Amino acid sequence: MNTRTLGQGLEVSAIGLGCMGMSQGYGPNPGTRGDMVAVLRSAVDRGVTFFDTAEVYGPHANEELVGEALEPVRDQVVIATKFGFDIEGGKGGLNSRPEQIRRVADASLQRLRTDTIDLFYQHRVDPQVPIEDVAGTVSELIAEGKVRHFGLSEAAAHTIRRAHAVHPVTALQSEYSLWTREPEAEVLPTLAGLCIGFVPFSPLGKGFLTGTLDQGTQFASGDIRTTIPRFSEENRAANRALVEHVVATAQAKCATPAQIALAWLLAQQPWIVPIPGTRSTSRIGENAGSTAVALSADEQAGLSALADRVGVTGARYNEYHLGLVGR
Numbered sequence: 001m002n003t004r005t006l007g008q009g010l011e012v013s014a015i016g017l018g019c020m021g022m023s024q025g026y027g028p029n030p031g032t033r034g035d036m037v038a039v040l041r042s043a044v045d046r047g048v049t050f051f052d053t054a055e056v057y058g059p060h061a062n063e064e065l066v067g068e069a070l071e072p073v074r075d076q077v078v079i080a081t082k083f084g085f086d087i088e089g090g091k092g093g094l095n096s097r098p099e100q101i102r103r104v105a106d107a108s109l110q111r112l113r114t115d116t117i118d119l120f121y122q123h124r125v126d127p128q129v130p131i132e133d134v135a136g137t138v139s140e141l142i143a144e145g146k147v148r149h150f151g152l153s154e155a156a157a158h159t160i161r162r163a164h165a166v167h168p169v170t171a172l173q174s175e176y177s178l179w180t181r182e183p184e185a186e187v188l189p190t191l192a193g194l195c196i197g198f199v200p201f202s203p204l205g206k207g208f209l210t211g212t213l214d215q216g217t218q219f220a221s222g223d224i225r226t227t228i229p230r231f232s233e234e235n236r237a238a239n240r241a242l243v244e245h246v247v248a249t250a251q252a253k254c255a256t257p258a259q260i261a262l263a264w265l266l267a268q269q270p271w272i273v274p275i276p277g278t279r280s281t282s283r284i285g286e287n288a289g290s291t292a293v294a295l296s297a298d299e300q301a302g303l304s305a306l307a308d309r310v311g312v313t314g315a316r317y318n319e320y321h322l323g324l325v326g327r
Contacts, residue, residue, distance in 0.1 A: 001047025002291050004273050006197025007170040010119065010149050012078050014266060014291045016050030017043050017284070018201055018277035023062035027220025031279055033065065040069035042281045044076060046288045052173070052199070052275045054082035054123060055104055055111075063111035071113045080173075080199075081108050082153060084123035094324070096126035098137040105146050121151035121173055125327035131159050135166035142167070151199075154325040157190040169196050173275075174325075176200035178209060178261055178303060179230075179242060179312045182326075188269070196271075203265050203274035204258050206231070208239065211247045211257040215240075230314030238313035245306050255293045258283075260303075262290035267300050 002014040022029065022036045029036070040051070053066045063081060070077050083104035086095035108117060120141065122134055141147040149170035152160060163169055172191060176183050177200065191198050204210055206225055215237040225231040230239065243257070250257045258276070265274050276287045295303075315322060 001049075001288055003049075004197075004270060006149075006199070006271060006273065007195055008149055008168055010078065010170050010197070012050035012273055013048050014273060015048060015262065015287055016052060016199070016273055016275040017048050018275040019051055019053045019062055019066055020057045021277040022065060022279055023058040024222075025057075025224045026279075027223040029279060036065055036279065037069040039279060039281050039284065040066065041073070043284045044070070044073050046284055048284065048288065049076060050078050050080070050273060050275065052080045052201070053112075054121075055108055056082070056085045056087055056123065059087045060107075060111060063108055067111050067113040074114055078118040079112060079114065080119035080121060080151065080171075081112065081117055082121040082123040083108075084121075084126060084153075094124055094126040094128070096122055096129045096134050098129075098133060101134065101137045102141070105141055109146065116145060117147045119149045119151050119170060120147045121153045121171075122155070123153050124324045125152070125155050125159055127327060131155075131163045132166050135163040135169075139167035154327075156326050157186040159327060160187070160190055160194070160196065164194050164196065169194070171197040171199050171273075173199040173201055175202045175316060176265065176272075177203045177205050178246065178264055178307045179205045179239065180316055181307065191271070192269070198269065198272045200265055200272065200274045201277075203276050204261050208236070209243060209246055209257060209261040211243050211250075227318050228314070228316065229318065230312060230316060232314060235314035239310075241310045242307055242312070245303065249299060249303065253293060253295075253299075255289075256286055258286060259290040259293045260295070262287060263293040263295050264300060264303050266291065267295050 004014045005011050053062045084096050138150045151171045153173040215233045219226050246257045250260045
C-alpha cells in the first residue's frame, strides 16, 4: 500500500477505511462483532493504516469496535473520530460548544482505548458556535496531548479558512466521487492553497459506482439509501449511464468498477485519501488494489467529461441532512 500525506505532515495509507457501516447505515450487519474485528485487522494486514469512526456511529458502538480491533496494533495506525452532535439522552441536534468538545474527546479516548486521538473532526459545522471557538478548543486539546490533528467535515470554503487561521486544519472530510463533484468548485482550491488534505467519504457513491446496484435492487430496512433521493428506483435508472462507463473502463483495464472509481479520485490530487467502507475482507483487498490501477490522462478526462455531461439525478441527501452541509 502506498502512503499519502494530508496536512501538517500526517502520513496515512493511500486508501483508508470508513468504519461507520460496520455499526449502522446499511441495514442489519450479516457479520458478528468478532467478524468485524477480523475485517478491521485484515485491513491492517493489507497495509491500511487510516481508520475513520465517530461517536455518533452506533452511537458509541463503532468507536468501541475500532478500539477493540486496533488496540494490539495501535502504534501502526491512524485513527480519526468526530465530535459535533448532541447524542446524550437522545437529544440529537448539533453541539460544538467547547465543553461538549472536551467531553466527547475524553469519552472517545476511552472507547478507542488510546491516549491520543490522531485526527479529531468537527462532524458538522454548528452555526450556534463560532468556528474560531471550535478551532481554539481543539487547539487546546492538541496542546494537552489528547489530540494530534484538527479536521473539519462538510464545511464550506469560508469556514475552512476561518478555522485554519486559528489552528491549522489537517484534513477536510466531505463526500466526493464521480457522481458528487461539488467540492471541485471552491473547496478543493481552498484546500490546495492552505495545504490541507482531503478525505472523501462515500467515494464509491454508497455502492452505486461498483455496478452492483440497479433500479431493481431492494434495500434492507434501516439502509440509509432508502432516504436518499438519488437512490429512488427511477433515479437509479436515470443514473445508470455513468456506471456503465465505469464498468466498461474497468473491463478494459482488467480492474473492478470500484477500483476505477477510486483510481479516478486518487488521480485528482496527491493529497486526496478516500475512505471506502465495507464489511467484507475481500472488499478490503479490492479497494486497496485501486492504488495499482493507473488511469491515463485520457481515461481520467473521459470519466470526468462523462460525469459532467450526464450529471446525476437526485440529491445526495434528504432535505434535513442537506441543511447540515456546506456551512
